[in-house]
Amino acid sequence: MYTILKKELKGYYTSLSTYVYYAMFFLILGAYFVKSCLGSYSTEFGYYALSKAFAAVLLMAPLFTMHLLAQEKKNRTEQLLFTAPVSTMGVLLGKFLATAIVLLVPFVLSVGYPIYIAQCGKMSVTFLLGAYLAAILVCMVLLSVGMLVSSLTSNMVLAVILAYGVYLVVFLGKIIENFVPSEWLYHMLHSLSVYNIYYAMVSGIVRSGDVLYLCILAIFFFVVTWLVVEYKRLGLGQFLLRLVMGIAVCACLTGISMGTTKVYDCTAEHLLTFSKDTKSVVSNIGKDTDIYYLGERSRVNATYQELLAQYAKLNDKIHIHYKNVQSDQEFRSKYLANVSSVSETSMVVASDDKYVYLNADDYVSTIQTSTYSYKSTLELENQLTSAIHYVNSEDSQKVYYVTGHGESTLDTAFSNMLRMNNYELKELNLQEKLNSVEATIPEACTALLIDAPQTDYSEDEIDALKEYMNDGGRIFVAIDPLNEDLTRFDAFMEEYGLQLQTGVLVEGTENNYVYDTAYYLMPEIQSHAITKRLEDDHLSVLTMTSKGIKKNGNANGYTCTDLLTTSAKAFAKVSDFDNLNTKGEDDVSGSYSVATLSEKENAGKMILLTSDIFFNDEVDADCAGGNRQFFLSAVNYLAGNEDTGIMIPGKEVGDQVALYPNTSLNLVKVITIVILPLLMLVVGVLVVIGYRKNIVLKLQNKRKQKHEEKESISSDENTLD
Template sequence: MLSNLIGLIGLLLIITGALIFAINTILTTFSASLIFTGLLLILVYLYINFPKIRDVLLNRSAKYGANMAIMILIFISVIALIAVISTRYKRRLDLTATKRYTLSAQTVKILKSLKKEIEAIAFYRADERTRQAMEDILLEYSYYSPNFKYQFVDPDRKPTVAAKYGVSSYRTTLLISGKRQETVGMESEERITNGIIKVTRDSVKTVYFVTGHGENDIADFQKGGYKAAKEAIEKENYEIRNLLLLNVEDIPQDASVVIISGASKDFISSELEKLKRYINRGGKLFIMIDPGRAHNLIPFLSEYGFKIGDDVIIDKQSQVYGANYLTPVVTEYDDKHPLTKEFNFATLFPIARSVDMNKDLSKGAYPIIRTGSYSWAETDKKTLEAGKAEYQEGKDKKGPITIGSVTAVEAAKANESGKKIYARIVVFGNSGFANNTHLNLLGNKDLFLNTVSWLAEEEDLISIRSKDSEATPVVLTATQGRLIFWLPVVVLPTFVLAAGLVIYSRRRFRK
């Protein structure tokens, strides 16, 4: 009787200690003491009852039971081994249509090129509902770089750690690299990747938007504005500034990229001279020129090999994408140039003109963006205004039509080490593709940001960015809805009930 009581108390102590550990997720001294004491009492119980236990184990039924126990133990061991292997070499299969749970190509590219160590400290409560989502993301990041490490801290249990880093709210993740630190909120791949860029870049490059000629306004949040484009560039860790050429003697030395977007008025000669000096010192220029606008930029750009047509591109195939024929859809890109060689998304350009270039690899001259074979460059503006545009043999140029080109220009002076410096110029025949209305359509945003990154000589940022989390509702017809209701709710239960009644009736009939 006493020995049974000892065994029961030992078992209860082990269960209590295990429950405390499971709830707290930390093996405290108290829970460890309970488990250890329980094990000692179990050993005492086994010692006292050893003769009885031996007799039970030696009988025939016990042998069969032992064999069964061994088989069960082997099965459990195999399952445990599979679990350990799957945990150590974990890979997830993403079956979502937009690959929502797969890291973007840009993130993978950045992680694989990491040269500095980064530690992510995620401040989440142990019972935080969104903790698992963040852990899944950070685990995925750690797969692609040994320099990326992460840990979770519960601010309630370790308030001193939270105070050390100045964290006062839950669901906060810090990215730390050396002495640099960036705070990331929420479970977002885009924010984490942008945070990595910020803590690993030695300096912040500046992008200037030229103003004073009717260009797209980076502060305008209306349909035709460029506020969304500005914010997208800033997320890539660039500083954005306006540049009024009339107010400066020269383009600032810190100008990593200068953008002229949709200028509607001519540039005066002194402004063009400043742009030329900027190119001669190895500057990076991104010009988006719409049909019928900024006429004196055309001869300026022709000096660098750009052939800008006085036309409007018509694309009857664009209706497949829900666009009108004045919005050419581009799916053909140069597969050799670093800006577009890995780009495989469709882009659309509302009301665009041709911007061609004779391909010359030795000069870095590439026509990189082309419309489809169903397009043409329309030169008859009266026909366009009447809405009766038709391809005219010998007058219009048949597609594919080049809509964007790039070139490299050797700078007047080499750098301090004697290495040649090359300016980079990109010209697109449309600026509307990056406005607030069209930036987030198809691959427009990636193409725009990749162009800025290539000009800024940050090729590791040229890629496809993370996906936006969107609701993906399942739309059913009335018939499909009724089918989904009747099959699981009525038909299947009825089938199971009928099968049970048949079996019951047959057994009763046999008796």
Template sequence: MTAIYKKELRSYFTSMTGYICMAFMLVVIGIYYAVINLSSGYPYFGYTLSCVIVLFLLMTPVLTMRILAEEKNRKTDQLLLTAPVSLWKIVIGKYLAMVTVFGLALLITCFYPLILSRFGTVSLSMAYTAILGYFLYGAACIAIGLFISSVTESQVIAALLTFFVLLVFYITGTITKSLPSTAVASFVIWIFVILFAAWLVYNLTANLKIALAAGIAAEAVNIIIFFVKSDWMAGSVAKALGAFNMTSFFSNFGSGVFDVTGIVYYLSIIGFCIFLTIQAIQRKRWGGDALMTAVVLAIVVVINLVVGQIPVKYTQFDLTDNQLYTITDQTKEFVKGLDSDVDVYLVAQSGQEDKQIQKVLERYESLSSHIKVHTKDPVVNPSFTKQYTDSSLSDNSLIVVCGDKYKVINYSDIYQSKFNYSTYSSQTTGFDAEGQLTSAIDYVTSDTMPKLYTLTGHDEASLSDTLTSQIEKENIDIEELNLVTSESVPDDADCLMINGPQKDITADEKDRILSYMENGGHVLIFTDYTETDMPNLAELLNNYGLSTSAGLIFEGNSQYYYPGYPSYLIPRIQSADAVGSMTSKNLVLMPYAQNINISDDVRSTVTTEALLQTSSKSYIKTDLKNLTTTEKASGDEEGPFTVGAAVTENYNDVETKLVYFSSSAILDENMNQAVSGGNYELISNVMSWMIDKEESISIPTKSLSTTYLTVTAADAGFWGAVVILIPAALVIGGGVVWFRRRRK
């Protein structure tokens, strides 16, 4: 085999074929690399490879057309059968020689991600996973070309057939999307497919009985399935064609997923095509060959089916930067604790399923036997969604059902977007499949839904859409409350929020809130620095041993404030039940906060914990009107200071909870984004603690925003020239070798 391998490899590099194939591949990849990665600064090399996967349609025929067709044309193919080397070694040697030519070119591209890493953050794990997928895809294409070259003696016909077959495989995904998915349409298509297959069997075996028997049996199965289990028939043609969609597996590698099922799939194609090549060379009796081929094909199909049934947590490994397809530990613990059956329906037309959503659903299904995922084609089942919603759902929306409870997740809620005013277009910024799914499962499996009331009537700050959405994801119902017009806090209130009032509450409102708290109510208060006196709100806080100091806090330790803004505090998170699993390693940003004084002698039933504290180098500025510097001056009160506190009172088997933050700016969306969602995570944990949920299960949205590389025009031009000159050097070098050989 080694001798055959060296001989074939030498033939590629003593002629122009090997150099041209390598140069063609490198110049195409180089052009896309220069435009996408260098000029545009896009950091994902896998995207570049996915754009140039079409080049296999042209490169593979050139590389494979002569490998065996030339043997037939020269009538030397019979020598293969009488050679002292076994036939399978000859075939594998020829195949490995072609793969080596392709692999050498791809090896050069392995340096491209390293070049990009000089200009910013590049995920090398994603890049090399994509390169691995690209290599496997190319190796499978070469195996197909090898087989086709073995069945014809014309290099031109071999090249054209290889191009046509690879083109069909390439556009299979598009074809499946356009196929009708109804049971009747699938039934009719299968009739003609079976007739064609029977004709093909007859041509291969020259045995009419075998062809008729196989055709009649297959048509009988087709008819039985259609009349007995028609829902199996719906979309079955698209699913069957999906087995030929080679690009779908590469898309996993290209998006940063190391896919074992994809590796098995490509290796299966390679192995089966090599087997077919050997069969085509040594065939003497078609009947025996056909039987053996059928057995090997069955083995290949079974292997792929078995691997496909293995839970995705064992076969797919997420190597993306932000763990886009990885389920968080929080969700894993929640799902494993399910004791009710949950059905998740993906509403999508056959062939139009969103691959990212499917990956997440597969992971949920592998986590618990109580979760079952179903796909419902709205074309086949047009009335299915009407039992859950009167609104029309977009493709790839989800419906989560448990018993009589259900929740609809629209596709637009899974992908978050914002309008880009520079391009006047909508830009997708986040992927929230896990957050929405976990929230929906929590909702349908919960017996009750907590309610949060927000106090109004005092020019309170409104909650941002993002925070409102996050609270609702925790399945907490939000409703406004005006205690001037209401005689009391409603009995169904699990928590009352007072968010940055600009005017004081009335004495009656204070009494109603205190009455609510004395009966086990929970209150969450945010205040702002203001010169307006609020004696009633102050008395409400004093009743639980809390008060604020005059002035604003400034931080003297640069590690505990936002760069350039010493009043934008990054306080240390203290160890407390109210903050959940957050620690001092987590960041929250809290501008314009005041010191919270905690009294130890309120009542023996009251327990107070600090949640957020500044450093010992912080200080308070009181004369803000005449402030000339933010630097610490003599007379400034020194820290550490408390800017967030939690109070618990247990009296007569009734538990009251009060959480107080001395700046409502902690709820600002910009502040939250500056610390990667840390502020809202803290608020979610606090609310879960207040309404007695075991733990917050609000999963943050995973960012799809791209941090572009900073590549100067000079650098882009230089490296762009390098990647184009490499294939040019190959062609020149190959030409010199070829010319010298010709002269000899």
């Protein structure tokens, strides 16, 4: 085998076509590297560049495989080759390995690109390895197919055409499968499609079954090639018997590998790795729940498709469907009657009569973290799990939010979170309610939300709030820290031990503020049932601009417990606001609380939060959903519910970025797009010219040697005469 391998490699590397392939590979690789990596500061080299360069393999592999056996037949050297002191399997293996080495050498050389990228930014190695694994395995499959085609004919042109035809069918499988009417047949074709497997691996979805399946395919076609070559020796009967046995073994191994497959999440952001909340909630649902993906099945994102499949694996009550809402008007009228524009990749989660529409535009939240940078967070797992939890829940509890005093309303992420956790938000204009027949806060009110009132409450409204608290009411209050005009409302909170310190808090400890701004607070989390989930999930909270709550201990029998606090180095800025970071004579030292619980046994509970920016979606995204988790735990505590609500932190996406040095950027572009491809061609031309010159010299030396031998013989004859 080694002799055959050496002979084949010598043939490849003295042929210009090998260097043309290398030049084409590095030209495509360089173009996409410059466009998608350097151009967009991305480090996802495997997905954006390497996967595109695989086109060079598709174009050139048939030209390499055509001569493996077809050329031997054409030159009538086949019998000579297979009667050499090397087994048939050894000959085929030598040819296969030689071609594999030639095809894979540029992939090995391309490792220099990610090494360069890793010096400039954050890169996921597992995501990159998925792309390399896909390229190597699919390359082996294509090579074995091309070798089989080459063994079937002595016409090299026909071998190339047939190989291209097979490749076309393989990579058009994505289109072909969508014309299959049967659902089970579609799933079978989809699972066995080499294109789908390649695309999934490149996207970071590596399944053990797929890896084994590609290896089985490569070995199967190689063995069939051996059977074709041995056909004359085996005879028709033995050939067919062994072929059928090979197909049966291949089918059995494929079935076993696919049936016992394990999914490895190699995505850069670990998008397929579920939280413990998702596993717990989905595993325990007892009702049939349908998830409808809105869009053409053929255009489903591979990551989303695998994500939905993983949900279905958690519980057999989960059923995944793909809906074309343009053609299914009945579905649209039932679930989307109030949706004016349906975005593709949106979803509907339904169980019995309850359903939720998940808008694809809300999957990713983006915030600007500085002048030139942004942070994007994928919320899909949180939204999907929360929707499953919601449609499987019983009657919802009502949270009333007060209006009539310029109060803020909850941002989308917070209101959706409450709804998904089976809380129904209801508006309550307190003054209008007091003027109505039922002049009290509704009995159905599980908790009352007062969010940053801008004008003061009337005496009647304050009395209604006191009565509500005395009857065991639950109130969550968030205030605007810059509003000093709520005299009656502030006095109402003081009766429950919640006295506000004048001024805005400035933090003196660097770890307790963000954005290099000392009054943008990231408070310390104190241990309590409300903050347990924050501590367990290692989440932080951002209150940003806040007031301080004085520690008054007991008031009217109510006990105050701090939930979020500043450090001891904080102070309340009450004057000289032009020098915010400097403590003045009138400023009051801390520490302070920025969120406090006031409660009394057999009476009411109130939570005061001294920040209104807390409810901003962008602020929440910047602390990975910590603000939402705190708010949800607080509402659950007020409502007397176990803190098992669903609030899964989002996963940061698009953070695989690099800052490529501008000083050398143009040089890198020239090297990758121009110099490397040209270098491959120049080396190829020099090698071929040198090889041919060497052949000419050898021929000349042979002729010279023959001529000298003739002269020597002639001289000897003359001497004898």
